[in-house]
Amino acid sequence: MNKATNITLEQAAELIRQNDDFLILSHANPDGDTFGCSYSLCGALQSIGKRARIACADPLSQRFSYMKKAVIPQEFEEKTIISVDVADKALLGKLEEVYGDKVDLAIDHHLSHVPFAKHVYVDDTAAAASEIIYDLIQLLGADLNENIAVCLYTGIATDTGCFKYGSTTRLTHEKAGKLIDCGFDMGALNYVLFDMKSKARILLEQKVLQDMEFFADDKGAIVVLTEELMNSVDSEDINGISSLPREIEGVEVGVVLKQREDGWKASMRSNNVNVQEVCGLFGGGGHIRAAGCSFKNMTAEEAKAQIIKAVTDAINNLK
Amino acid sequence: MNKATNITLEQAAELIRQNDDFLILSHANPDGDTFGCSYSLCGALQSIGKRARIACADPLSQRFSYMKKAVIPQEFEEKTIISVDVADKALLGKLEEVYGDKVDLAIDHHLSHVPFAKHVYVDDTAAAASEIIYDLIQLLGADLNENIAVCLYTGIATDTGCFKYGSTTRLTHEKAGKLIDCGFDMGALNYVLFDMKSKARILLEQKVLQDMEFFADDKGAIVVLTEELMNSVDSEDINGISSLPREIEGVEVGVVLKQREDGWKASMRSNNVNVQEVCGLFGGGGHIRAAGCSFKNMTAEEAKAQIIKAVTDAINNLK
Numbered sequence: 095m096n097k098a099t100n101i102t103l104e105q106a107a108e109l110i111r112q113n114d115d116f117l118i119l120s121h122a123n124p125d126g127d128t129f130g131c132s133y134s135l136c137g138a139l140q141s142i143g144k145r146a147r148i149a150c151a152d153p154l155s156q157r158f159s160y161m162k163k164a165v166i167p168q169e170f171e172e173k174t175i176i177s178v179d180v181a182d183k184a185l186l187g188k189l190e191e192v193y194g195d196k197v198d199l200a201i202d203h204h205l206s207h208v209p210f211a212k213h214v215y216v217d218d219t220a221a222a223a224s225e226i227i228y229d230l231i232q233l234l235g236a237d238l239n240e241n242i243a244v245c246l247y248t249g250i251a252t253d254t255g256c257f258k259y260g261s262t263t264r265l266t267h268e269k270a271g272k273l274i275d276c277g278f279d280m281g282a283l284n285y286v287l288f289d290m291k292s293k294a295r296i297l298l299e300q301k302v303l304q305d306m307e308f309f310a311d312d313k314g315a316i317v318v319l320t321e322e323l324m325n326s327v328d329s330e331d332i333n334g335i336s337s338l339p340r341e342i343e344g345v346e347v348g349v350v351l352k353q354r355e356d357g358w359k360a361s362m363r364s365n366n367v368n369v370q371e372v373c374g375l376f377g378g379g380g381h382i383r384a385a386g387c388s389f390k391n392m393t394a395e396e397a398k399a400q401i402i403k404a405v406t407d408a409i410n411n412l413k
Numbered sequence: 414m415n416k417a418t419n420i421t422l423e424q425a426a427e428l429i430r431q432n433d434d435f436l437i438l439s440h441a442n443p444d445g446d447t448f449g450c451s452y453s454l455c456g457a458l459q460s461i462g463k464r465a466r467i468a469c470a471d472p473l474s475q476r477f478s479y480m481k482k483a484v485i486p487q488e489f490e491e492k493t494i495i496s497v498d499v500a501d502k503a504l505l506g507k508l509e510e511v512y513g514d515k516v517d518l519a520i521d522h523h524l525s526h527v528p529f530a531k532h533v534y535v536d537d538t539a540a541a542a543s544e545i546i547y548d549l550i551q552l553l554g555a556d557l558n559e560n561i562a563v564c565l566y567t568g569i570a571t572d573t574g575c576f577k578y579g580s581t582t583r584l585t586h587e588k589a590g591k592l593i594d595c596g597f598d599m600g601a602l603n604y605v606l607f608d609m610k611s612k613a614r615i616l617l618e619q620k621v622l623q624d625m626e627f628f629a630d631d632k633g634a635i636v637v638l639t640e641e642l643m644n645s646v647d648s649e650d651i652n653g654i655s656s657l658p659r660e661i662e663g664v665e666v667g668v669v670l671k672q673r674e675d676g677w678k679a680s681m682r683s684n685n686v687n688v689q690e691v692c693g694l695f696g697g698g699g700h701i702r703a704a705g706c707s708f709k710n711m712t713a714e715e716a717k718a719q720i721i722k723a724v725t726d727a728i729n730n731l732k
Contacts, residue, residue, distance in 0.1 A: 257576045257589070258607055260600020267590030270576070271583035281579020285684060288577055292662045296622055303615055343611045365604060 098200075098209030103226065106215045107233035109199055110174075115145050117172035119197065121180045122151035122187025126287070129158050130224040130249020131178035131201070137164035137245070138236035145170045151187030157286065157330055158248065164241040174198050179223035179249075181379065183210035201226055206370060206379035221261040224249025228269050243276030244283065255337075256288050260383070295331040298323070302338055307398075310406040313346040315339035318394050321353040336361035336384075346412070347372075347405045351397060357390035358397045367408045375404055417519075417528030422545065425534045426552035428518055429493075434464050436491035438516065440499045441470035441506025445606070448477050449543040449568020450497035450520070456483035456564070457555035464489045470506030476605065476649055477567065483560040493517050498542035498568075500698065502529035520545055525689060525698035540580040543568025547588050562595030563602065574656075575607050578702075614650040617642070621657055626717075629725040632665040634658035637713050640672040655680035655703075665731070666691075666724045670716060676709035677716045686727045694723055 101109070110116075118136050120128040132148045139146035147168050154161065175197045180186060181204035183194040200211035203220040220226050224246045231238065231246075238246075250270055254262045257270065274280045291299075306317050317339055324332055332352075339348025340363040347364045360378070362369035362385050369385040378387020389397035420428070429435075437455050439447040451467045458465035466487050473480065494516045499505060500523035502513040519530035522539040539545050543565045550557065550565075557565075569589055573581045576589065593599045610618075625636050636658055643651055651671075658667025659682040666683045679697070681688035681704050688704040697706025708716035 255603075255608075256574075258600075258603040260598070260603075262593065262599065264590035264594050267586040267593070271586030271590075274581065274586070275583045279579070280581065281577075282684070284574075284577040284579075289574075289656070289660045290662050291660050296661065300619055300622070303619070337608070341608045341610050342615065343609050365601070 098211060098214045101199075101213045101215055103215055103217075103229055104233060106199055106201065106213065107230055109213060110139070110144070110176075110230075110234060113174040113198075115170050115173035116147070117175045117193075118146060118148050119175065119177040119180060119186060119189060119193060120148065120150040121177075121185040122189070124150050124152055124154070126158060126252030127222045127224055127249040128179035129154060129161055130222070130245045130247075130252070131227045133161040133164045134224065134231065134242045134245035134249070135176070135178060135227050137239075137242045138231040138234060140166055140168070141236050141239075141242075142234055147172075149189060149193075151189050155330060157333075160283075161245045161248070164245050176201065177211060178227065179203070181206055182208040201230070204379075204381065206381075219263065221259070221263060221266045222250045222253035224253070225266060225269055228273075238273070238276055240277040243273045244278040247273040247278070247280065248283070248287065251284065252287060256284060261381075292328070292331055294327040298327050298331055298335065299338065302335060306339060306342075308345075309402050310346075310409045312344050313409050314349070314402065314405050315342060315345045315347075316349040316351060316398060316401065318398070319350060319352045320394075324352065337363055340364065346409055349401055349405065351394060351401070353394070354388070357388060357392060358394060359386060359388050360397065360401055361386045362405070366412060367405070369405075369408075372404050372408050376400070417530060417533045420518075420532045420534055422534055422536075422548055423552060425518055425520065425532065426549055428532060429458065429463075429495075429549075429553060432493040432517075434489050434492035435466070436494045436512075437465060437467050438494065438496040438499060438505060438508060438512060439467065439469040440496075440504040441508070443469050443471055443473070445477060445571030446541045446543055446568040447498035448473060448480055449541070449564045449566075449571070450546045452480040452483045453543065453550065453561045453564035453568070454495070454497060454546050456558075456561045457550045457553060459485055459487070460555050460558075460561075461553055466491075468508060468512075470508050474649060476652075479602075480564045480567070483564050495520065496530060497546065498522070500525055501527040520549070523698075523700065525700075538582065540578070540582060540585045541569045541572035543572070544585060544588055547592075557592070557595055559596040562592045563597040566592040566597070566599065567602070567606065570603065571606060575603060580700075611647070611650055613646040617646050617650055617654065618657065621654060625658060625661075627664075628721050629665075629728045631663050632728050633668070633721065633724045634661060634664045634666075635668040635670060635717060635720065637717070638669060638671045639713075643671065656682055659683065665728055668720055668724065670713060670720070672713070673707070676707060676711060677713060678705060678707050679716065679720055680705045681724070686724070686731060688724075688727075691723050691727050695719070 118132045120132045136146045176199045177197045197211035199213045202216045203223045205218040207216045336350040350361045352359045373385040373387035376387035437451045439451045455465045495518045496516045516530035518532045521535045522542045524537040526535045655669045669680045692704040692706035695706035
């Protein structure tokens, strides 16, 4: 593979200006930020006369279906490949095999970014990758219409817990402020993104709270979501469950262990502990206060024992 | 009482410059916005050499105790009285009798403001009264130190559901962005304000969700909180329960009916229905999508019957 070259955002814009026929890749298990990036950038590229389309290992979920309005479906042979919010080529999921070594430009905000593209722009001070795409769209002189703005806003709002997290900066707020002036119904959008819960979700939350196990003097909490439990609700209803354990007063690190075909995937959320480091012990990564890792070919009890030990150590090392 | 005179915010600043010995009044059953206003304004007035203190019918709750750092306790005979975020003198609670007709300047953001002060500044486009105090502090040339900034941020964040609600504007975001640059730990603050839940709160939520009654084709939901239930948890744990019914998918108007000494207090939250109008039918008021009213000398069943009828009518009138 080619050696990765770090470039500036202005150079990224220039690379885009000088090329065409863009394929924009989002990460697998997609969230609001990676789709916010891909749909807004695709729409912006089309608006300045480029051909562009989007690919992702997983489909756009119903809850983000409004993003489709930002782009016009186009068919063409891709010549330039851009990944957005993809911290590692393995996170392309089933698209890794085809595109993993062919990405021309990776735009990301993960401190843990493992370079895989020819050109890389990573800004880990951005609370969301959509913040970077916001700036890129400005540099390209593309129009911030309502349909593009709602994608960028979604990316920024979902990655910051609607501006709650410490990652939020003055610039995050300034961009959000300008975006909500573009005409979409922000109140109704946020209701759907953050407040609305189906009755199935409410039952799931009750089950999760009942089954939660505490450790490290109640500073750690862990919950296991079996396939059976997850299959009992829509995948939409699983979103955000990872934050639940950490929301309990006194809990410093919350872990949700979800069953996968070949084992278990842990999502960790913390207040002060560096869970990126903890997940790194198991080959995972992410952000300092929100990270994940996988445990293959073992039972939930085995994975839990390893997690509880590592998290307890990290909590004890805090002070 | 004196006739109320509407003034500009610059005139309000001038009134402050030309007077001294300020008593700043917050509304009873205080929230983050009314205390965010009073503590930040008090601290700002002190910083420009004025004497100022705060009064409220109810104490500052533990969760907002950090606001105390914004002000220096001072004893003096008040000469100028300012109310902040007080929509009606009745909302001064037990302070109404003493101060209700003596307020020199009322600063508020409620559309439903009923004038009671000599001078009135109401801006109902402000998502929080703290947004207005932010501007006023700028006009006064007072310093936005960390302790004052955290009060203003608290007011803005709590009144907008952390920037989720449709009342949030570009200016709201711009002010929040400048405030978080003043040095307080915004991520830790928001965790406490919005995410952290005690175990008692979690049990209360489970009980509320179990007991919820639906009406108007499941577009209305109502919950009754008896004194017994509320006494089983800290008052802190009651905060935000009013939003719960509305968060269920399909629910257009959510009502929480809380027992009071002399009857019941209803809090209504809606997506589209004007609940200010609905509450107005019972002598209450508030905002279009968040309002309240009281039912005295009747049973919960009697109050519920009246509410269900009025809310059902309002939902049916939507379309």
